[in-house]
Amino acid sequence: xxxxxxxxxxxxxxxxxxxxxxxxxxxxxxxxxxxxxxxxxxxxxxxxxxxxxxxxxxxxxxxxxxxxxxxxxxxxxxxxxxxxxxxxxxxxxxxxxxxxxxxxxxxxxxxxxxxxxxxxxxxxxxxxxxxxxxxxxxxxxxxxxxxxxxxxxxxxxxxxxxxxxxxxxxxxxxxxxxxxxxxxxxxxxxxxxxxxxxxxxxxxxxxxxxxxxxxxxxxxxxxxxxxxxxxxxxxxxxxxxxxxxxxxxxxxxxxxxxxxxxxxxxxxxxxxxxxxxxxxxxxxxxxxxxxxxxxxxxxxxxxxxxxxxxxxxxxxxxxxxxxxxxxxxxxxxxxxxxxxxxxxxxxxxxxx
Amino acid sequence: xxxxxxxxxxxxxxxxxxxxxxxxxxxxxxxxxxxxxxxxxxxxxxxxxxxxxxxxxxxxxxxxxxxxxxxxxxxxxxxxxxxxxxxxxxxxxxxxxxxxxxxxxxxxxxxxxxxxxxxxxxxxxxxxxxxxxxxxxxxxxxxxxxxxxxxx
Numbered sequence: 001x002x003x004x005x006x007x008x009x010x011x012x013x014x015x016x017x018x019x020x021x022x023x024x025x026x027x028x029x030x031x032x033x034x035x036x037x038x039x040x041x042x043x044x045x046x047x048x049x050x051x052x053x054x055x056x057x058x059x060x061x062x063x064x065x066x067x068x069x070x071x072x073x074x075x076x077x078x079x080x081x082x083x084x085x086x087x088x089x090x091x092x093x094x095x096x097x098x099x100x101x102x103x104x105x106x107x108x109x110x111x112x113x114x115x116x117x118x119x120x121x122x123x124x125x126x127x128x129x130x131x132x133x134x135x136x137x138x139x140x141x142x143x144x145x146x147x148x149x150x151x152x153x154x155x156x157x158x159x160x161x162x163x164x165x166x167x168x169x170x171x172x173x174x175x176x177x178x179x180x181x182x183x184x185x186x187x188x189x190x191x192x193x194x195x196x197x198x199x200x201x202x203x204x205x206x207x208x209x210x211x212x213x214x215x216x217x218x219x220x221x222x223x224x225x226x227x228x229x230x231x232x233x234x235x236x237x238x239x240x241x242x243x244x245x246x247x248x249x250x251x252x253x254x255x256x257x258x259x260x261x262x263x264x265x266x267x268x269x270x271x272x273x274x275x276x277x278x279x280x281x282x283x284x285x286x287x288x289x290x291x292x293x294x295x296x297x298x299x300x301x302x303x304x305x306x307x308x309x310x311x312x313x314x315x316x317x318x319x320x321x322x323x324x325x326x327x328x329x330x331x332x333x334x335x336x337x338x339x340x341x342x343x344x345x346x347x348x349x350x351x352x
Numbered sequence: 353x354x355x356x357x358x359x360x361x362x363x364x365x366x367x368x369x370x371x372x373x374x375x376x377x378x379x380x381x382x383x384x385x386x387x388x389x390x391x392x393x394x395x396x397x398x399x400x401x402x403x404x405x406x407x408x409x410x411x412x413x414x415x416x417x418x419x420x421x422x423x424x425x426x427x428x429x430x431x432x433x434x435x436x437x438x439x440x441x442x443x444x445x446x447x448x449x450x451x452x453x454x455x456x457x458x459x460x461x462x463x464x465x466x467x468x469x470x471x472x473x474x475x476x477x478x479x480x481x482x483x484x485x486x487x488x489x490x491x492x493x494x495x496x497x498x499x500x501x502x503x504x
Contacts, residue, residue, distance in 0.1 A: 055376045
């Protein structure tokens, strides 16, 4: 018997400890909850215990409206000129003690310092807001839905929102577009509709549930307006390609390969080298088109090599067969060229 | 909502109970820091009309012996509401951090942790507060005790 009592006592102690240690109340006691305090009194008269008496007082917890919007990951989104559906990610949290609909809007900075320290100097286009509907942390086209508000966000819940935008083709490296996602507290309505804007209880306190705005002025926000925004930005990182074309004589009909001269019948090797600058974005789908001089004829006996490297000013012969030729026009599509990388096109022609 | 209003109507008048010949009342106030036009800050007590999580509340317990006989063994016990985190009580209070099983000064209490070890109890661990009066309460005598907490 004693054993059971002891066990119960220790189990109860555990429960209390767990309660005390829990991170507890970010949003806090739900709006509309009644908190009742009851005190009881035991006493004796003439040594005889009297019936216990008690007294209570209650109050209702009012609705505290608070919310935050922050970019996910404190880093800019690196984009290419002309990129479509470039993504910035935000986390929207309802720290109110009630369920809310959160109306979303995205705006763009007009100059000034963007969220990650860049200087805003352009606007992205075709800006849209998607919710991470399947909550997997990445944007899934066709799964994550285009939204204008977050429906019925319960107290303390966080939803992830993606802002998608297109980058104008003319932008250059280090151009920055700052974007802001704002969330405004709205009443929660039947599913799939956004409710009316939440307003603070005006005038005198009421005995019922009042509404109090408690959002902060962090990151340039206005305190206690029921709206919170967070910033993120797009930073352009373009590829910076340079092309060079060199040629050398391989042989002529009389000297062979020993000190060949550029006489009719001589074989000339052309080396086209495409280099991407240090720190630039990786260039993809690099297409080369080269027109040979009219006095030369493409040498079909030599296999054209692409994606090779250079050794000094000339192409090394380490490329792979590729590219194509039609008449006097040589075309080739190179593999991706990373920053500081060079890829080549190597072919030969004969002098007529 | 209608139900809630009725409930409130029922609760409101019950704040003061005079059972037998002892009067006992519990009242809750919100404490706020207000800044006057000179920028001076002071703490005021308000009726708990606007209360949101994080607000500081004061519970004031008042008692009076309205009878002719002295009351001995006078003991006030107040469980802390679940939605309130205890912070401090008037001197003379003993507290419990285990649902009313053991009592003492907060500094003397221990709380058992999930891993079996114990730690010193913190104010947030307090589940009950109690005042036991060593001296009898003489006829006509009255007094107040209070404790503070924060709405979770």
